[in-house]
Amino acid sequence: MFEFISGKVVESGPAHVVLENNGLGYFVNISLTTYTCLKELKETSLYIHENIREDAYTLYGFHSIDERELFRHLISVSGIGANTARMMLSSLPPDELKVSILSGNANQLKGIKGIGLKTAQRVIVDLKDKLGKESIDEKLFTDSDNTVREEALSALVMLGFAKAASQKAVDKILSSQPDCRVEQIIKQALKML
CATH class of the missing domain: 2.40.50.140 (Nucleic acid-binding proteins)
Known part of the structure; x- marks a missing residue:
C-alpha cells in the first residue's frame, strides 16, 4: 500500500x-x-x-491526512463510493463537511451533487459518532496565534450556522466593539443570526 x-x-x-x-x-x-x-x-x-x-x-x-481520513470515513458509508466522496470533499471544505455531519445538517449535505436526503441522513447517522470521537477542529482551538475572531467564528460554525453569515456577524460586532471577548461576540452573533 x-x-x-x-x-x-x-x-x-x-x-x-x-x-x-x-x-x-x-x-x-x-x-x-x-x-x-x-x-x-x-x-x-x-x-x-x-x-x-x-x-x-x-x-x-x-493534501492533508485529515482530508484522507474523512474520505475513508465517507466511503465506509453504504451507498457512498469513492467518486461521490470526492465530490463531497470538492463541494465543502473538510472542516465544514465535518461540522455539517456532526450538527446533523442534512440540508447542507443534500445540496451536494449526487446526495439525496436519505443518503445525507445515512451519512449523518453512520459518521456522527465516529467523527465526534475525533477532535473536530483542533487547530482552531489550540493554535497559540488564535484570535478572538477565529474562536468566535469556529464556535458559531460548530453550532451549525453558515460560515459566511457567521463571518459577517462577527466582523460587524468586532468593528463596533474591537475589545469584545469571545463569549460576548458569540452571544451577540446568536441574536443576529
Whole structure:
C-alpha cells in the first residue's frame, strides 16, 4: 500500500494530478480542496488512498491526512463510493463537511451533487459518532496565534450556522466593539443570526 507519493507535478486539473517520481507518472484523482492547495506548486506530496477493484486500480490523493481520513470515513458509508466522496470533499471544505455531519445538517449535505436526503441522513447517522470521537477542529482551538475572531467564528460554525453569515456577524460586532471577548461576540452573533 502507498502512504504518500512525492514528486514533480507534470499535469494538474481540478479533478486529477499526474506526479512524476523516479521516471514513473502516477495519475492521482484529487478533490477541488487539494487542487486549490497545489495548483501553483511544481513539486508536492500527496497522501494516497488506493481503490482496488477487479476492473480498476485507482489512486486518490489528498493534501492533508485529515482530508484522507474523512474520505475513508465517507466511503465506509453504504451507498457512498469513492467518486461521490470526492465530490463531497470538492463541494465543502473538510472542516465544514465535518461540522455539517456532526450538527446533523442534512440540508447542507443534500445540496451536494449526487446526495439525496436519505443518503445525507445515512451519512449523518453512520459518521456522527465516529467523527465526534475525533477532535473536530483542533487547530482552531489550540493554535497559540488564535484570535478572538477565529474562536468566535469556529464556535458559531460548530453550532451549525453558515460560515459566511457567521463571518459577517462577527466582523460587524468586532468593528463596533474591537475589545469584545469571545463569549460576548458569540452571544451577540446568536441574536443576529
